Amino acid sequence: MDNTAIHEGDYVLFILNERKNFLVKVNRNERFHTHKGYIDLNDVIGKEYGSLVKTSKNIEFVLAKPTIADFIKKIQRKTQIIYQKDAAYILFIANVASGKNVVEIGTGSGALTAALAYYVKPTGHVYTYDINLDFLELAKRNIEKIGLSEYVTFKNKNPIEGIDEKDMDATIIDIGNPWDVIKPAFNSLKNSGILVCFCPTINQVEKICSVLKENSFRDIHGIELIEREYQVEAGKIRPRTLMIGHTGYIVYGRKSFS
Numbered sequence: 001m002d003n004t005a006i007h008e009g010d011y012v013l014f015i016l017n018e019r020k021n022f023l024v025k026v027n028r029n030e031r032f033h034t035h036k037g038y039i040d041l042n043d044v045i046g047k048e049y050g051s052l053v054k055t056s057k058n059i060e061f062v063l064a065k066p067t068i069a070d071f072i073k074k075i076q077r078k079t080q081i082i083y084q085k086d087a088a089y090i091l092f093i094a095n096v097a098s099g100k101n102v103v104e105i106g107t108g109s110g111a112l113t114a115a116l117a118y119y120v121k122p123t124g125h126v127y128t129y130d131i132n133l134d135f136l137e138l139a140k141r142n143i144e145k146i147g148l149s150e151y152v153t154f155k156n157k158n159p160i161e162g163i164d165e166k167d168m169d170a171t172i173i174d175i176g177n178p179w180d181v182i183k184p185a186f187n188s189l190k191n192s193g194i195l196v197c198f199c200p201t202i203n204q205v206e207k208i209c210s211v212l213k214e215n216s217f218r219d220i221h222g223i224e225l226i227e228r229e230y231q232v233e234a235g236k237i238r239p240r241t242l243m244i245g246h247t248g249y250i251v252y253g254r255k256s257f258s
């Protein structure tokens with residue numbers, strides 16, 4: 001299939017400006033309504049990604065091919081999700097790449113699951129655990145929408161009772177009590193495998209670091225990423241007035257043994 005042209009059923013990112021965009025499924029004989037007028041979706045089918053379309057009020061939108069980051073930003077959520085600055089760092093330090101096998105504890109809305117699945121495909125796999133069936137079902141729908149279902153196994157099981165998978169390359173934990181799953185995570189990881197915990201509070205960081213040490217993890221690090229976006233208008237370049245002040249801390253270490 002020609003990937004440069006928009007086909008019926010494709011998701012397209014309609015970009016008004018750098019602050020406003022919409023992720024739209026292009027169905028035939030439908031209109032997409034915005035506060036800037038509507039777009040007839042029949043006019044979009046067959047156009048090239050990157051081209052422009054005008055609304056009924058003569059306002060231009062860019063027709064962009066959504067990236068994995070665009071899909072994740074628009075994910076339907078019922079839980080707090082891991083933001084892209086943290087997700088990108090986690091993927092890098094956990095060495096997530098095509099062919100890797102990863103366990104995720106705390107699927108939530110599936111935002112990080114989507115990022116993990118995107119990078120382990122086509123030969124790797126993500127095994128994601130959540131004790132809440134509602135969240136797991138939502139995450140399943142989100143991952144299906146992005147087209148990554150075949151790279152993810154969803155497990156409605158408490159990993160405190162054990163993780164089924166062995167020889168895993170990495171384990172990523174985003175739950176309130178990460179220390180309770182460190183032993184099962186250790187048993188599931190391959191030697192020298194990477195464990196990453198996302199912790200919203202510094203109290204969690206302190207506790208998880210000592211539990212990791214007690215459980216033979218080494219090379220333990222704790223970091224916080226602070227992102228400040230700039231407005232990039234010529235002659236008015238400066239940080240934006242508002243920013244997200246806090247997301248969480250990232251703690252990571254490697255499985256060792258004596």
Ligand SMILES: C[S@@+](CC[C@H](N)C(=O)[O-])C[C@H]1O[C@@H](n2cnc3c(N)ncnc32)[C@H](O)[C@@H]1O
Pocket residue numbers: 079080081082105106107108109110111112113129130131132135157158159160174175176
């Ligand atoms: C903050 S959310 C995770 C969000 C996810 N990282 C994302 O980016 O969408 C935390 C999730 O952990 C789940 N959870 C809490 N305790 C758990 C446990 N012991 N095992 C597995 N999941 C657990 C909750 O049900 C919730 O869905």
